Amino acid sequence: MTRTTPARPVLVEAVFPELAAHRGRTTRLHPRPGRPGTHESHVGGPVLWPADEPWPLCREPHRPETEGYEPDEIRSARAEGVRPRSRPWPASGTPGEDGPAPFMGLAQIFRRDVPALASGPDGADLVQIFRCPFTHGPHLERRYHLRWRRATDTERAERFLAVPPEVPMLRWEDELPEPCVLHPEEVDTYPWAEGDTLPASLIARIDAWDDARAAEHGPDAPSYQSDLSIPPGWRVGGFPSWASTGPMTIGCASCSTSMRLLLTAGSDETDACSHSWIPLEERDPSPRGTAPRPGGPSVARPTRLRFGRDRDLHVFTCPADPGHPPRWILS
Template identity: 80%
Template sequence: MPFVGLAQFFRRDIPDLVCRPDGADLVQLFRCPFTHGPYLERRYRLRWRRARDTEHAEGFLAAPPEVPLLRWEHELPEPCVLHPEEVDTYPWAEDDTLPASLIARIDAWDDAQVAEHGPDAPSYQYDLSIPPGWRVGGYPSWASTGPMAIDCASCATPMRLLLTAEGYETDAGSHSWVPLEDRDPALRGKASIRGGQFVAQPTRLRFGRDRDLHVFICPADPGHAPHWVLA
C-alpha cells in the first residue's frame, strides 16, 4: 500500500534545515495509512532528495496513488501550504534538561504568574519555551513522557531533532502562540482564539494520544536510520 505524503521541506525555505552531505536539500515525510500490531503502531518513512533532481525528473506519475478506504477522517491530511517563521525556542524544563537552580527559578516564576493573572497566566513551558504545531529543529516537548535520551542505534551518537509534527497548531495551554489574525484583540487568554477547528487543526492529522511526533536523526551520519518518538 503506498505511503501517504505528510510534508516536504526545502532548504531554500528553511535555511537551518539539516541536510545530508550528498547535497540533498529536500526532506519528505511519509506515513503508512494503516496502523500495525496490537498497539496500533504507525510506520513512517523519511526521504532525502535533491530538489533540482525532483523538479526536473522524468516519469512523474500521471495521477497520485489511490487513497484506500480509511477508518478515521484524521488519517488523510488536509492539503496545506507552509509559511515558515523563525522563532527562538528554549529547552523543556524538567529533570536535567536545564540546571536545577534554573528550573527552580522557572517554577517560582510560573507560580507568581498564576497568583497574579489566574488560569490564563503565561507559563514557561507553554508560552515561552516551545511553540505548538509543526516545527523544524529546536527542542522537543516532553509533556507526556518526560525527557528521554535519544541515541543513534547504529553508532550511539546523541541524536538531533530534525522536525516535529503535531496535529494541533494551538490549544488552550499555548494560546499566546496563536497568530494575530486568528485572535480577537478585545479578549485575553484562550478566549481570544477564533477560527474554530480549521485554525486549531489545519492539517487534520493526529499522531497518537500525545499528538507530537518527533523525528530525530544522527548528526554523525544522516544516513543512519531516523528515530521516531511520540511525546
C-alpha cells in the first residue's frame, strides 16, 4: 500500500516566492509494521550480513541498570497488544558492562529502493544503521554505528547471518525496533527557518506571517515550521529539523568539510503539530480529516523506537569523502 502526503494546506511559494530558490527534496520512508526481508530496505528487519563477517560490538563501558525487559517478552507483548513486564536486572550486572555488547540493527536502506540515497565510499549503495542497546555515562549518551556496502557484492556471499547476536536484557522497551517495511515517497521540503538557514529578512517575514495566522485562526492554524517545511518521521536527504537545538553547523572531523544530511530517524511519524503530514491513506474520513485512522502505535510510532526525548536523529556524512566518520546529531 502506498503512502501519499497530502497537498500542503498553503502554497508556501505563493506567499514567499523567494523560497523557490531554497526548495529541496526529501524521501519520506513511511515505515509501517510488516515482515521485511533480508534483501529489502526496512527499519528493524533482518540485516543483510555475511555469515563470516564479525558483528559490530560496542566495547565502551556501559551504565549499570536495575531493571529492564527481555527482548522476546517485548515481542510477545506487542503481538498481544499489551505492555511487557519489566524484570529486575540480573545480579551478575549489566550485560555488556564488563565486556563488549552487540550493536542492535536499526535499519538498512538500498539505493535501488530509495534513489535519493547518497553514495557511500567506493560507490556503496547500501547503508546499515546500528545503535548500542545501552547508555553510556551519567548523561545517558548513545553510541551508533554506520556500515556502508555495495549491495551486489554483499549479495554474492555464500551464507548470511540468520540470527544476529542480541543482549538478554534491554533497559527500555523502545530500544527494540518493530520490523517495518518502507513506502518511500519523495516530497518537496524547505529549510528550517531559524538562525542562518535562510536570509534573515525572509525568516522575519515567515515569523510575522505565522504570528498573524495564529492570531486570526487560532493555535491550530498551519505554520511554516510544522506544516510547510519539513515532514516528521524517517526520511532520506532533505533538510534537518532543529526544533530542540536550533541550527547547528556540522563539519567533518577529518577534513572540516560541511557535512550533508544522509538520513533522519524520527521518534514519531505524527504528533500534535504535524497532522497535515498524515498520509491520505491513513487520514480520518471525518470532515476535519486531520487525525490518523485508528491504528495506535502502527501509525503514530510505527518503529517503536525513541531517540532522545522524542527527537530526531540526524545522520550526517562527508560529501568530500563518505568514508570519513559520520556524525550523529539529536535535534
